[in-house]
Amino acid sequence: MYIPDPISKLIDGFMRLPGIGPKTAQRLSFYVLSMEEEDVMELAKALVRAKRDLQRCEECSNITDQKRCRVCGDKGRDRSVICVVQDPRDVIAMERTKEYHGLYHVLHGAISPMEGIGPDELSIPDLLKRLEDETVQELILATNPNIEGEATAMYLQRLIKPFGIKVTRIAHGLPVGGDLEYADEVTLTKAMEGRREL
Numbered sequence: 001m002y003i004p005d006p007i008s009k010l011i012d013g014f015m016r017l018p019g020i021g022p023k024t025a026q027r028l029s030f031y032v033l034s035m036e037e038e039d040v041m042e043l044a045k046a047l048v049r050a051k052r053d054l055q056r057c058e059e060c061s062n063i064t065d066q067k068r069c070r071v072c073g074d075k076g077r078d079r080s081v082i083c084v085v086q087d088p089r090d091v092i093a094m095e096r097t098k099e100y101h102g103l104y105h106v107l108h109g110a111i112s113p114m115e116g117i118g119p120d121e122l123s124i125p126d127l128l129k130r131l132e133d134e135t136v137q138e139l140i141l142a143t144n145p146n147i148e149g150e151a152t153a154m155y156l157q158r159l160i161k162p163f164g165i166k167v168t169r170i171a172h173g174l175p176v177g178g179d180l181e182y183a184d185e186v187t188l189t190k191a192m193e194g195r196r197e198l
């Protein structure tokens with residue numbers, strides 16, 4: 001079947017996104033053709049801006065369009081607690097609970113020997129730097145409750161214990177083998193309440 005080049009390029013582009021197969025990519029592409037030009041421009045600009053204007057927060061490594069993210073810049077947050085998560089999406093999930101008022105640290109992944117991801121590939125050195133500041137009294141390890149997440153939590157616990165900081169792990173109110181970002185607010189809140197010292 002002949003498909004004009006601009007549209008086949010668009011289909012290829014959509015297919016690079018997760019969870020989108022050839023049929024959905026084709027449907028989305030033809031939908032774009034039916035959109036107002038102004039709306040297409042807005043969408044294209046949003047895509048480019050999301051990539052170009054976002055950087056890592058110099059404090060917590062979360063994604064932000066400023067030097068420091070909104071949480072780190074908020075004077076009302078409790079600076080004695082840092083919640084360590086794997087992904088920026090986990091921060092969004094945790095913020096949805098409205099139960100946590102401390103700071104975050106985003107690792108951007110988990111330790112995975114299978115995928116060749118070691119501690120140096122994650123933002124662990126930046127986390128250690130933050131602990132030199134004596135205001136931090138508790139570190140909550142909120143990595144995912146799966147093999148990689150648990151391995152990362154164990155590694156961090158061993159690494160940080162000598163700092164004399166309380167290290168806690170969120171409880172298994174979360175489904176084992178699941179992802180933090182898909183948990184509902186109640187489950188996440190329960191998990192935070194039931195965290196335990198390691």
Ligand SMILES: [Zn+2]
Nearest residue numbers: 057060069072
């Ligand atoms: Zn930050």
